[in-house]
Amino acid sequence: MFLITEQPLDTHTVEAAVAHPGAGAIVTFSGVVRDNNLGKNVTYLVYEAYPPMAEKVMAQLGAEIEAQWPGARTAMVHRVGRLEIGEASVVIAVSTPHRADAFAACKYAIDRFKEIVPVWKKEVWAGGEYWIEGSAPSAEGEVAAVQRLETTAD
Amino acid sequence: MISLTIHLFAAYREAVGSRQITLQVQPEATVADVWRALQAQYSGLRTPRPAAAVNEDYAALDTVVHDGDHVAFLPPVSGGCMR
Numbered sequence: 001m002f003l004i005t006e007q008p009l010d011t012h013t014v015e016a017a018v019a020h021p022g023a024g025a026i027v028t029f030s031g032v033v034r035d036n037n038l039g040k041n042v043t044y045l046v047y048e049a050y051p052p053m054a055e056k057v058m059a060q061l062g063a064e065i066e067a068q069w070p071g072a073r074t075a076m077v078h079r080v081g082r083l084e085i086g087e088a089s090v091v092i093a094v095s096t097p098h099r100a101d102a103f104a105a106c107k108y109a110i111d112r113f114k115e116i117v118p119v120w121k122k123e124v125w126a127g128g129e130y131w132i133e134g135s136a137p138s139a140e141g142e143v144a145a146v147q148r149l150e151t152t153a154d
Numbered sequence: 155m156i157s158l159t160i161h162l163f164a165a166y167r168e169a170v171g172s173r174q175i176t177l178q179v180q181p182e183a184t185v186a187d188v189w190r191a192l193q194a195q196y197s198g199l200r201t202p203r204p205a206a207a208v209n210e211d212y213a214a215l216d217t218v219v220h221d222g223d224h225v226a227f228l229p230p231v232s233g234g235c236m237r
Contacts (some may be wrong), residue, residue, distance in 0.1 A: 050163055050210075050226055053207055053210040114231065116231065118207070118228050118230040118231055119231055120163055120164035120229060122164070133229060148160055
């Protein structure tokens with residue numbers, strides 16, 4: 001399951017997508033809209049994605065994780081549109097045979113997600129709004145990252 | 155001339171006023187040429203070297219585009235909600 005959706009996220013559905021009899025651990029990460037950032041009171045967030053590419057890159061990340069942690073299964077869902085404080089913007093679940101790998105792989109998944117999956121976030125606060133720019137890799141950096149990913153997946 | 159579908163997101167989309175446009179460019183144009191053509195039309199596109207994708211894969215700026223390609227320009231990404 002690698003999905004961009006406008007619907008509210010359901011953690012259990014994402015976990016169910018990675019559950020299987022050989023999995024001894026499932027670690028789930030939820031990213032949640034916070035009411036403040038950089039000293040400002042955030043009113044709400046608007047997320048935007050390039051859905052077909054985002055889902056493709058998420059699936060590539062899933063393949064990368066399976067290559068790095070044998071037996072791992074990954075599911076990722078990101079919501080787009082207007083999100084209120086406390087709502088989940090992203091849910092990632094990783095199952096592995098043992099728990100240490102599940103924690104490590106899930107952390108890796110969200111860190112890499114934020115580097116390369118084409119999703120953008122606009123913060124809206126009283127009297128203003130701003131597109132948040134994440135780590136800003138160059139085009140070459142991103143191509144290199146994807147090439148690393150493809151090398152790892154081979 | 156060849157015809158491309160251009161996809162724009164976040165701040166780039168707002169600078170152009172549209173999420174998707176059609177653009178004609180010379181054969182053998184690169185992604186960088188496409189960006190310069192857009193910059194000539196839309197003054198709000200100031201980034202000199204944006205990240206880009208061709209047909210939904212990240213692509214370097216010297217990638218040559220072909221008729222019918224989908225070219226996307228991608229501001230720095232910020233998915234999730236952790237910072």
